Amino acid sequence: xxxxxxxxxxxxxxxxxNPFFLSSSPVGSDYDMVSKCFEEGWGGVFYKxxxxxxxxxxxxxxxxNNKEGLPWIGFKNMEMISDKxxxxxxxxxxxxxxxxxxxxxxxxxxGENEKEWxxxxxxxxxxxxxxxxxxxxxxQMTTCAMGSDVGTNPxxxxxxxxxxxxxxKLPFIAKMTPNITNMEIPARAAIAGGAKGISAINTIKSIxxxxxxxxxxxxxxxxxxxxxxxxxxxARPIALRFVAQLLQDMELRGVPISGIGGIETWRDxxxxxxxxxxxxxxxxxxxxxxxRIVEDMISGVSHWMDERGYDKLDDFIGIALPNLxxxxxxRRTFKILPSFDLSRCIGCGRxxxxxxxxxxxxxxxxxxxxxxxxxEKKCVGCHLCIxxxxxxxxxxxxxxxxxxxxxxxxxxxRNKIAMKHNYE
Amino acid sequence: xxKVVKAKYTTEAVCGFTxxxxxxxxxxxxxxxxxxxxxxxxxxxxxxxxxxxxxFRNVKGAAETIRENNILGGSCARIxxxxxxxxxFCSRCGIDKPIKIGKLQRYAIEQEKLHKMKxxxxxxKKKNAKVACVGAGPAxxxxxxxxxxxxxxxxxxxxxxxxxGVLTYGITPSRLPQSVVDHDxxxxxxxxxxxxxxxxxxxxxxxxEMGFDAVFIGAGLWSAKKPDIKxxxxxxxxxxxxxxxxxxTKKNDFKPGNVVVVVGGGDxxxxxxxxxxxxxxxxxxxxxRRTLEExxxxxxxxxxxxxxxxxxxxxxxxxxxxxxxxxEYAVFTGRDKKSEMKIACDTVVFAIGQKPEDMKKITAAxxxxxxxxxxxxxxxxxxxxxxxxxDIVNGGKSAVEAxxxxxxxxxxxxxxxxxKGVK
Numbered sequence: 015x016x017x018x019x020x021x022x023x024x025x026x027x028x029x030x031x032n033p034f035f036l037s038s039s040p041v042g043s044d045y046d047m048v049s050k051c052f053e054e055g056w057g058g059v060f061y062k063x064x065x066x067x068x069x070x071x072x073x074x075x076x077x078x079n080n081k082e083g084l085p086w087i088g089f090k091n092m093e094m095i096s097d098k099x100x101x102x103x104x105x106x107x108x109x110x111x112x113x114x115x116x117x118x119x120x121x122x123x124x125g126e127n128e129k130e131w132x133x134x135x136x137x138x139x140x141x142x143x144x145x146x147x148x149x150x151x152x153x154q155m156t157t158c159a160m161g162s163d164v165g166t167n168p169x170x171x172x173x174x175x176x177x178x179x180x181x182x183k184l185p186f187i188a189k190m191t192p193n194i195t196n197m198e199i200p201a202r203a204a205i206a207g208g209a210k211g212i213s214a215i216n217t218i219k220s221i222x223x224x225x226x227x228x229x230x231x232x233x234x235x236x237x238x239x240x241x242x243x244x245x246x247x248x249a250r251p252i253a254l255r256f257v258a259q260l261l262q263d264m265e266l267r268g269v270p271i272s273g274i275g276g277i278e279t280w281r282d283x284x285x286x287x288x289x290x291x292x293x294x295x296x297x298x299x300x301x302x303x304x305x306r307i308v309e310d311m312i313s314g315v316s317h318w319m320d321e322r323g324y325d326k327l328d329d330f331i332g333i334a335l336p337n338l339x340x341x342x343x344x345r346r347t348f349k350i351l352p353s354f355d356l357s358r359c360i361g362c363g364r365x366x367x368x369x370x371x372x373x374x375x376x377x378x379x380x381x382x383x384x385x386x387x388x389x390e391k392k393c394v395g396c397h398l399c400i401x402x403x404x405x406x407x408x409x410x411x412x413x414x415x416x417x418x419x420x421x422x423x424x425x426x427x428r429n430k431i432a433m434k435h436n437y438e
Numbered sequence: 439x440x441k442v443v444k445a446k447y448t449t450e451a452v453c454g455f456t457x458x459x460x461x462x463x464x465x466x467x468x469x470x471x472x473x474x475x476x477x478x479x480x481x482x483x484x485x486x487x488x489x490x491x492x493x494f495r496n497v498k499g500a501a502e503t504i505r506e507n508n509i510l511g512g513s514c515a516r517i518x519x520x521x522x523x524x525x526x527f528c529s530r531c532g533i534d535k536p537i538k539i540g541k542l543q544r545y546a547i548e549q550e551k552l553h554k555m556k557x558x559x560x561x562x563k564k565k566n567a568k569v570a571c572v573g574a575g576p577a578x579x580x581x582x583x584x585x586x587x588x589x590x591x592x593x594x595x596x597x598x599x600x601x602x603g604v605l606t607y608g609i610t611p612s613r614l615p616q617s618v619v620d621h622d623x624x625x626x627x628x629x630x631x632x633x634x635x636x637x638x639x640x641x642x643x644x645x646x647e648m649g650f651d652a653v654f655i656g657a658g659l660w661s662a663k664k665p666d667i668k669x670x671x672x673x674x675x676x677x678x679x680x681x682x683x684x685x686x687t688k689k690n691d692f693k694p695g696n697v698v699v700v701v702g703g704g705d706x707x708x709x710x711x712x713x714x715x716x717x718x719x720x721x722x723x724x725x726x727r728r729t730l731e732e733x734x735x736x737x738x739x740x741x742x743x744x745x746x747x748x749x750x751x752x753x754x755x756x757x758x759x760x761x762x763x764x765x766e767y768a769v770f771t772g773r774d775k776k777s778e779m780k781i782a783c784d785t786v787v788f789a790i791g792q793k794p795e796d797m798k799k800i801t802a803a804x805x806x807x808x809x810x811x812x813x814x815x816x817x818x819x820x821x822x823x824x825x826x827x828x829d830i831v832n833g834g835k836s837a838v839e840a841x842x843x844x845x846x847x848x849x850x851x852x853x854x855x856x857x858k859g860v861k
Binding site: 083084379384 | 460462464465470471472530
């Protein structure tokens with residue numbers, strides 16, 4: 015029997031069958047698409063942002079970044095909010111909610127002024143949406159009264175959050191832009207304005223590639239291009255950082271966070287959950303692979319829970335957060351040397367090159383035998399070698415060396431786990 | 439029922455890389471510190487460097503590296519026995535399978551052609567010395583190019599209509615298309631090397647009377663061996679040289695027969711078998727006197743032949759060809775002296791090696807015991823101004839080894855001229 019765990023979770027007072035949602039984007043922009051994603055197992059959808067203002071989209075509107083032939087490391091898009099009529103979109107939400115009462119539908123909205131925000135919120139509630147998300151963060155709007163220009167301005171964020179809560183009693187989630195130094199500031203403003211939850215992150219302002227024929231960025235639209243949002247696997251580490259800082263902010267304590275950014279696999283989703291997110295959202299990986307990726311998210315997290323003996327998500331949500339500490343609290347007396355299994359080594363010398371050119375010249379190279387050896391005196395335990403070695407299992411964690419604690423900064427309480435993770 | 443590959447004689451057997459698949463393959467490369475692949479290439483093509491160029495999106499730089507080091511980079515990319523050269527040394531073998539070095543080389547040269555790159559340029563100021571190269575095969579082309587790059591005036595004499603030697607006349611186009619050979623030779627021509635075709639040295643011209651300051655002999659092996667058995671003069675009996683050349687020049691007008699028996703176990707034998715099959719023979723069998731592991735052909739070549747539906751029998755040597763006027767049966771006896779085999783067939787091709795033609799007509803230099811030119815690994819003969827390399831010296835090896843030896847001979851020739859004070 016396939017391992018199946020209870021992945022249900024309460025999010026802003028709404029019961030969700032699992033925490034895996036579509037983020038507000040092209041992947042959830044009408045009835046047929048959303049009903050297909052529900053059939054394939056997604057717990058809910060942040061329906062593509064609805065406004066009174068209808069955008070005029072460009073062609074082409076996507077580009078992607080690749081490395082060594084591996085495409086979609088990062089993805090850039092120039093699409094704005096829904097280009098369908100406002101009433102039509104709310105009608106889709108109403109139809110979906112009636113057909114799928116157990117699935118969660120969040121109406122994402124974006125107005126140009128307080129009245130619009132208020133009216134959109136009212137319409138969302140009338141359409142029987144479960145929740146409302148305010149898009150304060152789209153970085154490629156053609157008007158500066160909307161999008162990430164709002165999310166970087168705490169006064170506007172608070173004002174519009176207030177308008178939404180006036181227009182509807184549904185819990186309101188503010189979606190944040192990463193194109194800012196401290197996301198906590200607008201997030202606090204949104205909460206002050208009445209928001210109950212925060213989503214992060216929206217896409218990162220970017221230029222993925224330069225087209226040398228047209229001498230502009232990509233995609234090229236009639237000879238020109240624009241800076242616009244970057245997402246996908248490359249964005250995940252940046253998103254995790256923002257999310258962790260929101261979760262650690264004293265003023266935002268208890269505010270549920272929905273994590274967004276580069277989720278493709280169950281592990282990517284789990285990263286957000288163990289940091290403390292109660293919900294995760296996905297778009298880019300769906301654009302590349304389709305809704306079906308949720309099957310392995312559900313199965314993968316279930317197997318992990320089974321392995322660890324967890325019965326529900328609340329058993330582990332947020333358990334990694336306390337171990338993320340400021341850099342000055344990292345114990346500097348701890349050093350873990352690499353160890354080499356030379357029986358598996360194929361002699362490429364990559365560890366030697368990287369250690370010499372990029373680290374501390376601590377690996378010696380036997381040209382005749384084509385094998386590395388470690389100069390323990392020079393090795394600082396940085397593990398660059400482990401990260402570059404192309405063969406699984408050759409370089410791993412070796413002996414732990416404790417350096418004298420001259421500053422007496424840390425208690426003499428040593429952790430039992432030296433290094434479990436092996437970078438694979 | 440086994441599914442066999444159906445192919446056309448002139449269609450290439452293996453398709454090349456696109457930008458994307460080339461990059462995927464280059465990404466598999468471990469970029470070793472000492473690039474053992476580069477040490478494994480006789481001609482010094484330096485795959486370690488050109489694969490790194492592809493990986494860092496510098497395809498033109500990759501093509502430059504190949505062309506500067508190996509004038510026949512395009513042809514070698516198709517026909518090299520990688521499995522015992524660069525790819526055998528590839529460190530990736532320790533993980534799974536080697537990088538497809540030959541295929542990446544082919545990709546880079548295809549880009550060279552596409553972008554009409556002009557990598558090699560001869561110096562405007564010519565040196566005051568003239569060199570004649572006998573034969574327009576791999577050794578001569580390599581020698582002539584190295585000399586021309588340094589400003590020497592080089593003339594190649596070739597008895598056939600087209601240059602390329604074994605590349606043009608001795609390999610199936612499914613393995614090496616003529617356009618690839620022609621593209622390589624175009625690079626030699628760009629260096630200002632003169633080609634005099636349809637001209638046999640020692641018969642049509644006498645080099646001694648033409649005022650050359652040095653002579654390089656890269657004549658190749660063009661006299662085919664036949665076993666000393668009964669029936670080899672019957673109609674339907676070919677030597678590999680004749681068989682491949684006829685196919686290559688007449689293409690689809692050449693009818694190889696219906697039941698073809700190829701005798702031999704080298705790349706040439708397999709080229710004959712593949713040629714016969716692709717030109718419409720119903721049944722083709724290769725009979726080799728030793729075992730597969732003793733055979734000089736690469737395992738890839740055996741696999742390809744078998745994929746076309748060609749059968750193989752080992753440890754059987756030819757005893758007699760029977761028939762009235764034309765071939766009717768080929769009779770073999772076993773290496774064990776007990777087994778016997780009689781095959782009804784209409785065509786027999788002997789691909790059991792080639793030997794030199796009469797070299798005395800060309801040069802007074804000392805010959806080796808096989809009738810080729812006696813020369814050392816630097817291409818020096820017993821005569822100061824006569825140099826030789828390639829199959830005519832080594833008795834028949836790969837094209838990439840002929841390139842290496844042709845280059846070495848060119849360096850010897852340059853040293854000879856430098857000593858004489860040529861400027």
